[in-house]
Amino acid sequence: MRFPKPLPAAAGVLLLVLWPLIFPDAAHIQQVLGITCLYATLALAWNLYALTGAISLGHAAFFGLGAYASALLNHYYHWSPLLTIPLGALAAVVFAVFWAMGFRRLRGVYLGLASLAALEIPKTIVDNWDRFTYGSMGIMGLDRLPSATLGGLQVDLGMDLQAQYYLLLGIMLLAVLLNLKSIRSRWGWTLRAIRENETAAAALGIASNRERAKALLLSSYLAGLAGALYAHILGLVEPGLVFNLHLSVLPLVFCIFGGSTKVWGPVLGAFILYPLEQLCLLPLFPMGHSAVYGLVIILTIFFFPQGIAAWLPRAPKSA
């Protein structure tokens, strides 16, 4: 079994927690890293499902459904985002149930392609249900994250970028914890067994479809949560934005870049690629940034075929 050295991970987390206190003025970096945490959460959600060997191209559907459900609850009932976000994410889980039933027999490339097609279903419905979802117009003016009182301390999650950053960081760390549990537990090894050889897993009495569905439901809830947060951070939803294929590809890129099946892989991927693009490439090369981004991806894959996380110190195996 693997017992990772906790030191680098702990140091990394500490760094993420402490830096805003040391550089309190760097609001734009808090902004970018906050969104990075959000996308890392999405990537971690994707990774949970990928642990069963499934490469999904449909996670934008969960993201979008979470965003829209939360937005609609907020718009029609004026509930606080603190309530609508966790509730709205359940819409993604409902979709995941259909997914788990419909795609039971699909594996590999076919599953990926089917999930890609599945994205169209919520997208087109939301886009065309004008009376309820406002269709292509989207919904603007959603409530921002409210201020909350924590132990006598007033934190404005909507306006104070630092507070928002800590909220998103916290949610990301929860997702990391969930990934950690799902990799280094009996269940995690069950998922790994399914991923490596489904026949052998079944021969050991593992109900692969059920375990895969469990992972998918967890994954969809996290992805929905990320979508719902996104809607309220930006204050708007629009079908083309939250059901965007780019949101399906992003977690894939972060996970493979960082190293899938490793707890910190998706986080590393997100924390390298997104800030690199947002803080360096876009300001430096307003026109050619995507060329550089593409080159970075290509070169990294050639140098780190197992993802960046493979570079992290790894503890020797103990028996």
Added chain:
Amino acid sequence: MAAQGPQVCLEVRQIKKYFGDQTVLRDVSFSLPAGEILGLIGPNGAGKSTLFNIISGWQKADAGSVFFFGQEITSWTPKDLSRAGLARTFQVPQIFPEMSAWENVLMGAWLPPQSRPSFSKAQEEADHWLSLVGLLELRHTPARDLPLAQQRLVELAQVLATRPRLLLLDEIAAGFSLGAVKRLAAGLAKLRDQGLTLLLTDHLFNLLEEVADRVLALDRGEIIVQGPPAALIHHPDVVSAYLGTRCGAADNGEA
């Protein structure tokens, strides 16, 4: 309930299987008392693997039924059969390629939902079974890097770790050296003495000769002879079945 005489572990009744218009199994019936080692021989295409797949739930029979300790298990899924204590190995070993040999065996000890052992207990079990198949020194080697014969042993240790009551071994000794076959036979005999029931196929005869209590000879989907291995090995029908299929001679086919 106290069993009178040996309990029947596996009973196969009138199994039929067709692929298109081709009959693969016709009315195959036999029963396997608990604690016995039953061998199954037959030339390629005799239907051994199909029979195995039907018993272990990987294929559906077109007719007939299978009973496991008195319970009908005819259309159970492999996963349910495994939970009930019916384990098998495959001709092409089904293991977890990225895991080490030891981790593979650990999966067998740790994951099966019916037992839910503690992790430390499962580790002990994994050590035990891996040493039983003699691969303890290769414990850290990724399974995919092992030679095929050793992959079979890993798979054997893995399914043994699930603590089955009946174990189906599909050509487990293929590619083994004579010494390895003898060691394996000794190990299997010991397992039988501990109460495990075994059903083995063998394309050749070497393992069955060593260890089987009784052997069924299958040809073109039918049991043609059964008896102790020593009696079967030179039985004219068995010999002609093997030779006939091998040479593909038409006159043998008509006989």
Added chain:
Amino acid sequence: MWVGTPIIFSGLALGSFYALMALGFSLILSVARVFNLAHGEMILLSGYLAFVLWQFFQAPFFWLLPICSLALLALTLPLHYLLRRLPEPYGLNSLMVTLGLALLLQSLLLAWFSADYRLMRLDWPAVAIPGLDFSFLSFQGLLIILALAVTAGVHLVLQRTFLGKALRATIQDREAAQVAGINVNQMGLVAFGLGGLLIGLAGPLFAQNMYLYPAAGTEATMIAIVVTIFAGLGRTRNILLGGWLLGLTQSVAVFTMGSKWRELVSAALLLLLLYFRPEGLSLKKER
């Protein structure tokens, strides 16, 4: 005129266009196991080449097809050598590399050709069918004929030549093919070569049927992916059938339900197909 005639014809032409966009993608995916996300950008590259040849050298359209095919062949072969150097996990790594390549190509196209929309404006005479009150554009006819011809060509190569047998063996079972002495890497090279020709062919057609702009590649890649799911891997004939099915469904959906349901209807059709035939349109299920 029966109202269905132009709908069916439009659907067939559209479907043929889809199939021509997808052939190269499908071949590379099924033989070389490369999920080529830069597929659309490569089609665009070929399309822009055709545009330049047309604009500055007044090259006739039928010359553009072979020229662009060969040009893209010259591009995909080095790509194969590059991708072959990738270590495991090969599928995911090649996916990422082609994604990077897509971004790179998109930037290059933006830099070379600006973000403007380009159209290859050629006059395609209308063809009237005598006896029927129906006419169509000769380019639509060309799409259908080309799709049939190219599909037949690829089909013949796969079915009737020794190379094709080896290719099919590689598609069906890579490892078994390797055991049987087929050089799987060489088959990958062949697939990339054939794929390059097909992608090159698709370029001028794309430029003519749609319009060129640097971000259009994503659309083309999506078309290729969707048609490939319809068809199932490694079945050339089914690519055409899948394309036609998709094109016809979309045309009928637009006519009966309205443009806004086009995507939903095709997605639903696709999912139903996958539900009942997880391997795609193919009639025989592989065991």
Added chain:
Amino acid sequence: MQRIRSRPGPRARLTVWLLAALLCWANQPLSAAQEIRLGEIDPLSGPLAKHGQEIHQGILYAVEEANARGGVAGHPVKLLSRDDQSKPDVAVNQAQDLIFRGKVAGLVGGYVDSLVGPISQQAARHRVPYVASASLQQAFTGNKNPFFFRVSCLEGIVQPLCQFLSQTLKTKRVALLHAATPGATEFSDLVQADLHRRDIATVLQEKFRPGWPDFSVFLLKVPAARAETLISGGFYGDNLILVRQLRQRPLGLKAFIAPWGVAYQSFIDEVGQAGEGLFGACAWSPGITQPGTEKESQELVAGFRKKFGKDPNTTTMHGYTSARALLAALETVLQEGAKPTGEAVSRALAKLDLNLPMERLAFDAHGDPRHYQQVIVQIQKQRLVVVYPPERATGQVDFSLAAR
């Protein structure tokens, strides 16, 4: 477990350090100088890049023009351009970056409402004036944001379009096709409502996703619905295909009119003969300019052609106009000797009254342009001819050319 390649070599380590160094370096604040900085956020890549780049060129031209004149009240102006990749989170990131690190005096640009929205909220939060170049939706300026201004609005398109349809074309039945984006959807709904008030029936209203290769089946439904006029709320590329397929089969239409895409010289060049007789809408075009700005307009075209090797168009002009507004407000503030704070510049923007080639620019209390009004043009002999409103018309509608 020793796996091959599981540990990267020194080259890989180097890559990581380089990445880290790049990150650290990027976080250095930009050095502050005497110059005035303007921030621009536009879709410079991706599907919207054409119009994003055009707006960018317009803004760039305005800034360089100002610098050539000696800057704004003596201060050189520097333009910091950013690509928003058509994603709102990126737009917000870049707005933040421009405000905090770039220390910009104001923001311009913005092509799509879902991106202009988040940028305007950043502008309000950090008290930086923002003049949006191409924002349309109405919902947008509903709640008062004293830092937000825009040089265009949907009314300025819908009004002349509907008046033209009822007064000049005298059409009774229209078919409406529009792209599934917020701006185009709102356009379609507004046109439908406005035409309804004028007793014009919308007999077919459909939307589609941009990038659709085949409109021929939709076009079959147009004569079936007995529509006389087809209004396309699609974008440039969609109209290219639509127009080509329109020519294949006579539909018995009185006119085809599209607010976006048609009124560009490049469009005319691309579609060639197929474009003859089409109607479009534009705010400005070389030769079509706000009365009294003819000379300025000509100079602008000449200068622009010299710099970019092509003519400016209506989109370019939206960028140019927004940048001009911001520069003018900055100049007012600086000439008064005040510090160019967000509040001061916004107050100056609110009081602005400029006669620019594209429009007479003055903002109302919501930051909307008071006088933004597009003209209806028809393509005649490969040229854009203004046919509506009458006071700006440069030619007559050619009805025979329009009918198809």
